[in-house]
Amino acid sequence: MSRSDDIRAAALELFTRLGYEATTMADIGGAVGMRGPSLYKHVASKQDLLARIMTTTMEDLLAAHRAAVASTEGPVARLRRATEAHVRYHARHRLEAFVGNREIRSLVEPHRARVLALRAEYEAGFREIVEAGVAEGCFKVGSARLVSYAVLDLGMGVAVWYREDGELTEDAVVWQYSDFALRLAGVTSEG
């Protein structure tokens, strides 16, 4: 259904710009050329719009992460690829990522628990890569947890400031940020 997709896209844009609480059904309707109540012919509720956006975002991100990890061997290559996937997702889907990070508070159970679980899983994936690198001696870090937090936070930042029409291409950002990740991990060898 094209109409539902239009509505989801409009909701995403408005949630990003105004926040979930401050966005009204009338706003969303206005963005797709109808009145607020008419939206209910296409979507279940405002909360459902948010839940779908946040859940599919985390699932996509986790899928991208798993594909990146599965396609590589060794902590250095894995950290690079996982960071590439992370940053690329945050650049390419910056609205989804932005809302996904900021609006957990507005998400109601059981969706909230599900999204938090996915997020915890995602964080654990990065931490494991860093810990493996430390164990194998190819990373030199004070705290593996701090490094994985730092790498994840960098991606979140990209979702905030990245613009498709900015001076830096998506690839340029992706490559520099995966270098950042290796620098943060204190890479000592290409093992």
Added chain:
Amino acid sequence: MSRSDDIRAAALELFTRLGYEATTMADIGGAVGMRGPSLYKHVASKQDLLARIMTTTMEDLLAAHRAAVASTEGPVARLRRATEAHVRYHARHRLEAFVGNREIRSLVEPHRARVLALRAEYEAGFREIVEAGVAEGCFKVGSARLVSYAVLDLGMGVAVWYREDGELTEDAVVWQYSDFALRLAGVTSEG
């Protein structure tokens, strides 16, 4: 006035936990042992509570940054000190920093413009340090803008996950993160 301070502190905690829009005056009143309307004997409005929190936060942060820069010479030392100040502020005042970053959308003009101007000034300060380091040859970076964004984003992240009673002390986080900043900048000499 002790009462006003209590109210501001309660509002800060609630804005952090629930968000500005989702926090009611009755919630804030409840947190300090009075009814919602009674708050108006002490504060002008809900919006005023937010404006004070956000403005003083950015002013404090900028003051800490200027003190750090003024007390040091050379890009390497300056980046280290500025990052220390940045991370220490975000650890020590994580609620203020958290709200300050997330609730600009809820801030109404002219406060919003003022806070955004302060924030732009703060960002510019970091970028200048990195650019100076590149010009002097002691940093090796792809894009000075990206590095300064990255360093700032790391601080924001600290405000999200740092806990006073966590396993890492404030100093431990501050020191590791200032190392992170130098690693991101690709420090080549202690010039």
Added chain:
DNA sequence: CAGTCTGGCTAATACTCATTAGCCTGACCG
């Protein structure tokens, strides 16, 4: 002890919203 000020309370005001009800039109199907 009368007066005033502080800081609380409840009730009223004046919205704003998500959601539901019920109607209407035009497209498509037989």
Added chain:
DNA sequence: CGGTCAGGCTAATGAGTATTAGCCAGACTG
């Protein structure tokens, strides 16, 4: 052509909420 139904609309509904009005007790003050 008669019927159905998708997808719009306006008008309720019902709740929530910032803020204001107006009242009141108790603590100082002279």
